[in-house]
Amino acid sequence: MKIVYAGAPAFSLPPLEKLLSAGHTVAAVLTQPDKPFGRKAQLTPTPLKAFAVQEGIPVLDFARVREHAAELSATGADLMVTCAYGQLLTREVLDAFPLGVYNIHASLLPRWRGASPIQHAILAGDAKTGVTVMKTDEGLDTGDVLLSRPLSLDGTETAGTLSQKLSALGGECIADALALLEKGEAPLTPQAGDATLCKKIKKEQCLLDFSRPAEELSRLVRAMNPQPLAWSLLRGAPVNFYYALPEEGEGAPGQIVRADKTGIYIAAGGGVLRVTELQFAGGKPVRAADAVNGRKVRAGDVFGA
Structure with a gap:
C-alpha cells in the first residue's frame, strides 16, 4: 500500500521500519518542525525526520497540519498511519486519504487515551498494557479499533524499557493491520468500557x-x-x-x-x-x-x- 507515515519521537521509528520491510511504499513522512535543542539552541530535527532524510523519504513538517490537507491528498497515498505524531487531525485531513487514517496507540483503548499512556500504565500499577490500532476520528483516541494486542507488566519496567517493547509491538500490529486492510478483512469495533484519560506529564x-x-x-x-x-x-x-x-x-x-x-x-x-x-x-x-x-x-x- 502507499502510505503517509506521521510521527516524531524515537518511539515512531520501529513501526515505520516494519512497514518498509513489509514492502509498503512511503510517499512521505509527516513530522513536527525542527526545534531548538541544547545550550546553543541549535535547530534539531525529530528522530523520525532524521531517519526519513537518511532513507531518502520525502518529509513534510507542517507546524499546523490542519492547514495542509490538500498537500497530504496530493501525495496519492491510500491512507496515513500515525504514531506519537502530536497533533490532532481535522476532518479535512482525515478525508485526504481514501482509506482514512490509522493510529498506533500505546495502550489498550479505551484505557489511557491521551499523551502519556506508557507512564500512566506504570503509575497505576497496571498488570498489563498493550497496543491498539484504531481508525482515527476527530476525537482524542476515540476511534474504532481495528486490532489490539496485550503486553503483561511485571512491576519492574521503566517508561524507557516499556516504550521499546510497545514500539516493537506497534510495528507488528500495524503491519498486520495493513495486511487485513489489503485483503478487505478489517472489521472495526467501537471502543468498549470506561475510558481513562492521561495528560502530558508535568x-x-x-x-x-x-x-x-x-x-x-x-x-x-x-x-x-x-x-x-x-x-x-x-x-x-x-x-x-x-x-x-x-x-x-x-x-x-x-x-x-x-x-x-x-x-x-x-x-x-x-x-x-x-x-x-x-x-x-x-x-x-x-x-x-x-x-x-x-x-x-x-x-x-x-x-x-
Whole structure:
C-alpha cells in the first residue's frame, strides 16, 4: 500500500521500519518542525525526520497540519498511519486519504487515551498494557479499533524499557493491520468500557513525597525514567532518581536507613524504597554502590530537605 507515515519521537521509528520491510511504499513522512535543542539552541530535527532524510523519504513538517490537507491528498497515498505524531487531525485531513487514517496507540483503548499512556500504565500499577490500532476520528483516541494486542507488566519496567517493547509491538500490529486492510478483512469495533484519560506529564508531578508508600514511589521513579525523572532534595540540592523498587522495612519517611553496594534504602510512608541508580546535581547517573563509595550518601541522611 502507499502510505503517509506521521510521527516524531524515537518511539515512531520501529513501526515505520516494519512497514518498509513489509514492502509498503512511503510517499512521505509527516513530522513536527525542527526545534531548538541544547545550550546553543541549535535547530534539531525529530528522530523520525532524521531517519526519513537518511532513507531518502520525502518529509513534510507542517507546524499546523490542519492547514495542509490538500498537500497530504496530493501525495496519492491510500491512507496515513500515525504514531506519537502530536497533533490532532481535522476532518479535512482525515478525508485526504481514501482509506482514512490509522493510529498506533500505546495502550489498550479505551484505557489511557491521551499523551502519556506508557507512564500512566506504570503509575497505576497496571498488570498489563498493550497496543491498539484504531481508525482515527476527530476525537482524542476515540476511534474504532481495528486490532489490539496485550503486553503483561511485571512491576519492574521503566517508561524507557516499556516504550521499546510497545514500539516493537506497534510495528507488528500495524503491519498486520495493513495486511487485513489489503485483503478487505478489517472489521472495526467501537471502543468498549470506561475510558481513562492521561495528560502530558508535568515536572511538578515528579517530586517524591516520602510520606507515600514505597510501592507508589517506585512506580513514580520508573514511570519518569528516562524523562523528566523523579527527584527529591538532599542537603538542599536536587537528586534525580533513575531506578528504585519497594521492599519491606520501616523508618522515618525520607531517611536513609541503609546504604551499601546493594542500594540506598530510603524509608517511606509504608515500606522502604531501594534506590539502585541516581544522579546528583551537576553529575552523571551513578549506581548506588558508587554513590556510597564516593560518600555522597550515608545512613541517617534525609531526603526531602
